[in-house]
Amino acid sequence: MIEIEKEVSPPRRALLVGVETGREGRWEIEDSLNELAQLAQTAGLETVGREIFKRLRPHPATYIGTGSAKGLADRCREAGVTEIIFSDDLSPAQLRNLEDASGVEVRDRTELILVIFARRARTREAKLQVELARLEYLLPRLGGAWRHLSRQKGGMMGTRDAGEKQIELDRRLARDRIHSLKKEMERVRRQRSAQRKLRRQTGIPVISIIGYTNSGKSTLLNALTAAEVRAEDRLFATLDPVTRQVELPSGRKVLFSDTVGFIRNLPHHLIDAFRSTLEEAAEADLLLEVLDISHPRVRERKTVVEEVLRELGADRTEMIVALNKIDREPDPYRVREAAGRIEESIPISARSGENLDLLLAEIDRKLSSGRRNFRLLIPQSRPDLVAALHRDGRVGKIDYHLKDVYLEVLIEPRALGDSRSYILEK
Ligand SMILES: Nc1nc2c(ncn2[C@@H]2O[C@H](COP(=O)(O)OP(=O)(O)OP(=O)(O)O)[C@@H](O)[C@H]2O)c(=O)[nH]1
Ligand SMILES: [Mg+2]
Structure with a gap:
């Protein structure tokens, strides 16, 4: 099955990694690692160290370069690190290669934020939103787990195919779920916009x-x-x-x-x-x-x-x-x-x-600042409008006639609502 609930549970020891390209200042990288440490803490991780690598351009296979990846692995062993968190986004291949090299779990900042959101989501809507975001993030990354499996059984005829088939199946399941989540979110969106309209009418x-x-x-x-x-x-x-x-x-x-x-x-x-x-x-x-x-x-x-x-x-x-x-x-x-x-x-x-x-x-x-003065003659049969004018505007003068109420009100035009039909021309 697709692994959606990849929760972080303490105590886990994280090593934070940032890459300096030279285009940003030293300050900037320190800041982003500080923020990453806060994110890690929020996700329940203990930060045991930070590493900043210098690289002009990311290495396609390992992001930090093969030599640095080896150094990182040593550092992980020394410090008893259980996972590495990268401050930049990694490609699925980079993630996999770094996990292979270091022997510990590797996450990027996006995944860390997704984990935090998943933990924080309380309402059904928030949960749907988070699930959608995580699936979209995971979709291109599906396959890592199966790659391990096919390698373990390496040499046996057909396992590679079986793995590939399973990846295809997982992908299809993920896509179907994304599709239905999107449809549901669209419903939520329409609902919200209808609620907003109603609220507008109240002024x-x-x-x-x-x-x-x-x-x-x-x-x-x-x-x-x-x-x-x-x-x-x-x-x-x-x-x-x-x-x-x-x-x-x-x-x-x-x-x-x-x-x-x-x-x-x-x-x-x-x-x-x-x-x-x-x-x-x-x-x-x-x-x-x-x-x-x-x-x-x-x-x-x-x-x-x-x-x-x-x-x-x-x-x-x-x-x-x-x-x-x-x-x-x-x-x-x-x-x-x-x-x-x-x-x-x-x-x-x-x-x-x-x-x-x-x-x-x-x-x-x-x-x-958008308020203007209006003179209105509202029928006595519409006390609701008179009440709304009192609520949303400042009523300067009010006279009760036999059938109508005369009002002078300082109010925003858009808050007038149905009262608009009773504006007196000059
Ligand atoms: N000293 C000080 N601390 C504040 C003040 N306002 C908020 N804080 C603290 O800042 C922290 C974050 O406050 P929140 O109100 O949760 O911030 P938020 O913007 O709602 O944060 P998120 O919901 O996480 O996006 C808390 O520890 C607050 O106690 C302030 O005026 N002075
Ligand atoms: Mg808040």
């Missing part, structure tokens, strides 16, 4: 909290709404979207939604599989990006977020940036510098609650 604006993983999105949602979303010092603590209602200072009600975080080089299989979740985030009325200002690579992370948004077609949605974790940043100059450089940004601490009032006021202002 309550949706604000999506987005940002790099571990930047503090869930902590912020918790601070704003007393929601109890799991927030922890791990990568991808949140996979399933959570939405909560909040009242802004003006009395306007909005929905905040918190969802899966972004990461540098987000594996493509995951972007595709999580499209319905990510689209939900991207189609908000307003994006609230949370940036961890205490992280040394703030700029790069902001760029990553922008790239993912572009990919989702959401790069033109209005955005406010929360520069989070100011309680942890000892250098006030750095915060001021970032606030000056990044448009529409507000320094906050989701943990201490500092400046959350400013953030809410800014969101209020941003949402109100």
